[in-house]
Amino acid sequence: MHAGFFVLMAAAASRLVIRHGANAETALILCVVVAVIYSVGIVFWDPLGERGRLVWLAVVLGAWLGLVFIAPSFAWCSIPLFFMGLRLLPPTVAVAIAALLTGAVIWAQVRLSDRFDPSLVFGPVAVMAVATVVFLELQRTRDELADAQRSAGVLEERERLAREIHDTLAQGLTSMGMLLQAAEREWDSDPATARDHVRQAADAAEGNLEEARRFVRGLAPADLAGGSLAEALRRMIEREAPGTVLRLDGDERPLAPEGEAVLLRVAQGALANAREHAGAGTIVVTLTWLDGAVTLDVADDGAGFDPSSPGPSAAGRGYGLRAMRDRLAAVDGTLVIESAPGEGTVVAARIGR
Incomplete structure (x- = not known):
C-alpha cells in the first residue's frame, strides 16, 4: 500500500x-x-x-x-x-x-x-462504497476468526489441565486414599506396616504437589527431569503401582521430550485404570524401541471391558482413554485398546521418532 x-x-x-x-x-x-x-x-x-x-x-x-x-x-x-x-x-x-x-x-x-x-460522480461513489463494505466485512471476519482462535485456545488449555488433573492429581489422590485405607485396616494388628503405608501416602502427596506445580507452569513431568523415559517409568511404577512388572526391549534411543511426557502420562493413566477399575492382579508395562518408533504396552489381567461399547465394567475409563488419545494425537501418535469382558486389557501406544 x-x-x-x-x-x-x-x-x-x-x-x-x-x-x-x-x-x-x-x-x-x-x-x-x-x-x-x-x-x-x-x-x-x-x-x-x-x-x-x-x-x-x-x-x-x-x-x-x-x-x-x-x-x-x-x-x-x-x-x-x-x-x-x-x-x-x-x-x-x-x-x-x-x-x-x-x-x-x-x-x-x-x-x-x-x-x-454523471459517471464522474457515480463512479467514485460506487467504487468507494464497494471497497468500504468489502474491507469492513473482511475486518469483521478477521475479528470473528480471532475470537474463535481465542476460544479454541481456552478450550485447549482446559483440556490440557483436565488431562493433567486426571493423570496426576486424581491418580495421586486415589493412591493416597488406598494407602491410608490400608493403614487404617492394619493400624491395630500391624502398626509397622500401617506406618509404612502412611509414609508412602506422604511421599505420594509430596510428589503430587510437585506435579501440580509443574503442570501449572506447563513443564514436563517431574519424573522425566534429568532422566530417561525408562527411569521415569520405573520411578512412577515404584511410587504409584508397586508390584507392576517393567520390561524394556530394544536399544534405547532418544525421543522428543513431548513424546516422552505423553508416553509417561499414558502409562500413568493405564496403570490407574488397571488398579482402580479393573481389579488387576498382574500388570506388565513394556517399553520397546524400534527403528522408527517407540511403543508402550500396558497389559493387565483384570476384568476387561468392551472398547466398542463401554459399560459398567469400563466405569471411570471413559475420560482416561479419551485423554490418552488426545495426548497421542498431539504428537502424531496412535493408541490401540485390546480388551474383552473377563479377559484383561492391553493399552498399546506408539510414537514415531
Whole structure:
C-alpha cells in the first residue's frame, strides 16, 4: 500500500510537469512535503504508537487535500489513503473519511474534465462504497476468526489441565486414599506396616504437589527431569503401582521430550485404570524401541471391558482413554485398546521418532 501511494504520487507529479512545466513549482513543492510526511510515518510507525499514527494520518490527509486543490491529478492517491484510514480508524470515522476522500476525487475529476459527466460522480461513489463494505466485512471476519482462535485456545488449555488433573492429581489422590485405607485396616494388628503405608501416602502427596506445580507452569513431568523415559517409568511404577512388572526391549534411543511426557502420562493413566477399575492382579508395562518408533504396552489381567461399547465394567475409563488419545494425537501418535469382558486389557501406544 505504501509503495502504491508513492507510485501514484510519482505518476501525478509526472503528469503535472508534462502539462504545466515550470508553472507547477508550488504543487511540486507541496508534493515533496506530502511525500516526506508520509515517509516519516512509515519510518517511525512503531514509535508513533496508536495516537501518533492518527495524528500522522490527519496531517497527511490535510496536506494531501491542499495538494489536490492545487493539482487535482493527485486525487489518484486517495486509494491508498482510503485503505489507511479504514485500517487505523474506527468504522464510523473511517466511513466519514471515505466520504471526504470520495468528495475530493469527484471534485478533482469534475475540475479536470472539460464537461460534466454523471459517471464522474457515480463512479467514485460506487467504487468507494464497494471497497468500504468489502474491507469492513473482511475486518469483521478477521475479528470473528480471532475470537474463535481465542476460544479454541481456552478450550485447549482446559483440556490440557483436565488431562493433567486426571493423570496426576486424581491418580495421586486415589493412591493416597488406598494407602491410608490400608493403614487404617492394619493400624491395630500391624502398626509397622500401617506406618509404612502412611509414609508412602506422604511421599505420594509430596510428589503430587510437585506435579501440580509443574503442570501449572506447563513443564514436563517431574519424573522425566534429568532422566530417561525408562527411569521415569520405573520411578512412577515404584511410587504409584508397586508390584507392576517393567520390561524394556530394544536399544534405547532418544525421543522428543513431548513424546516422552505423553508416553509417561499414558502409562500413568493405564496403570490407574488397571488398579482402580479393573481389579488387576498382574500388570506388565513394556517399553520397546524400534527403528522408527517407540511403543508402550500396558497389559493387565483384570476384568476387561468392551472398547466398542463401554459399560459398567469400563466405569471411570471413559475420560482416561479419551485423554490418552488426545495426548497421542498431539504428537502424531496412535493408541490401540485390546480388551474383552473377563479377559484383561492391553493399552498399546506408539510414537514415531
